[in-house]
Amino acid sequence: MANSESVAPGTSALFTPLRIRGVEARNRVMISPMQQYAGGSDGLAGDYHLAHVGRFALGGAGMVIMEATAIEPIGRNSWGDLGLWSDMHVEPLARCAALIKSCGSVSGIQMVHAGRKASINPPWLGGMPLGAADAERGSPPWAVIGPSAVAAGPEWPLPMEMSAADIQASVVLWANAARRAADAGFQIIDLHGAHGYLLHSFLSPLANHRTDLYGGPIENRMRYCYEVVDAIRAAIPDEIAIFYRLSALDGIEGGWTLDDSVVFCRGLLARGVDVIDCSSGGATGDRKSDTRIRRGYAFHAPYSRVLRAETGGLVATVGLIVDPFQAEAILEAGDADIVAIGREALFNPNWPHHARNALSGENFSAWNKEAGWWLKRRGFLLRELENQGETPMSRYSGQGDGQ
Ligand SMILES: Cc1cc2nc3c(=O)[nH]c(=O)nc-3n(C[C@H](O)[C@H](O)[C@H](O)COP(=O)(O)O)c2cc1C
DSSP states (O other), rough: OOOSSSSOOTOOOOTOOETTTTEEEEESEEOOOOOSOOOOTTTTOOHHHHHHHHHHHHHTOOOEEEEEEEEGGGGGGSSEEEEEGGGGGHHHHHHHHHHHHTTTOOOEEEEEGGGGOOSSSGGOOOBBBHHHHHTTTTTTOOOOOOOOSSOTTSSSSOOOOOOOHHHHHHHHHHHHHHOOOOTOSSSEEEEEEEEEEEHHHHHHHTOOOOTTSSSSSSSHHHHHHHHHHHHHHSSTTTTSSEEEEEEEESSSTSOOHHHHHHHHHHHHHHOOOOEEEEEEOOOOSSSSOOTTOOTTTTTTHHHHHHHHHHOEEEEESSSOOOOHOOOOOHHTTSSSEEESSSSHHHHHHHHHHHHHHHHHHOOOTTTOOHHHHHHOOOOOOOOHHTTTTOOOTTTHSSOOOOO
């Protein structure tokens, strides 16, 4: 059992490698996709993105998933989001994929269409729909689309309802973007089917009021997502893994439920999705509307546990996982197969390496040698000084020898 004692070297669940199709991750820690709003209006990855993902890969993560990357310009959340809608996007992303791999992690990328929740400003400007003030700053709003002409909230724009032809055209965009992600060398494609974006909005009765083959009963509401998955599976080599991030529930009366997710995930797995990446909420633009979801430690573990038990598939869980023993316990309890970290990785990009040291008592052996060799010796030296009763403040506190 995981507790505050270390587990015997080689027995940690978190540090047991994971093979999925042609992909072998050195451990079960996945860096959750995190938009950086740093792509510029052309959606191209730059040096900043290299540094962003590189530090996580050097930090020892098994898998690093690049941020939500839009399949078409109007599918971006905000002007700074990355894109995969043209061949121009491939080369800069290929540098990121190559860097992630060269540092020992499996490289992944998330693909998104933000649907009716597109055209917003970054979180530090409010994370709300773009308006006149944003236009003055050079970031004008654009027209958004969705399954139905239903806005995400009172202050949100009315989406244009997609026709059947629009739906078919967008399936092709997903497949083309996935092919580019494969060309860029990514080993995992994570589909953003959560947080109220286009795929999720087809599933949720709160956003999908259609009466055709893509609306109404759950079989119809799942249709678009399944068509996207089928098209992507057909477009990419077999060895590339597909992860599907879904909102396991809306947490709102009349919305998508955990039971719906069980049905949906069984279909995803049957279609060649390899990992269910379990998130939740976001169905509307009101961040406080999902009152049934409590954001405590490991807040998606109760949902990922159900999805794992009911579908038999591999499942990732995310949400306030901050401690190595907590992560180990999540896996040991059968709540997930993969532990994803977001903000904790921003706080400490070396979290996976530290977790390994904490869990197994290993001494920097898994770090890249350029750092690990030095850190091992640093540890010996610090212990020696500690044994001699010396502290970093000895020289200044009047208690040491002042050398
Ligand atoms: C800066 C930032 C950007 C994010 N961008 C994305 C994203 O692009 N795609 C996504 O699915 N989730 C995104 N998220 C959500 C995270 O992936 C993660 O699910 C969430 O932060 C909860 O995990 P945590 O408690 O470990 O941070 C973002 C979160 C943060 C903090």
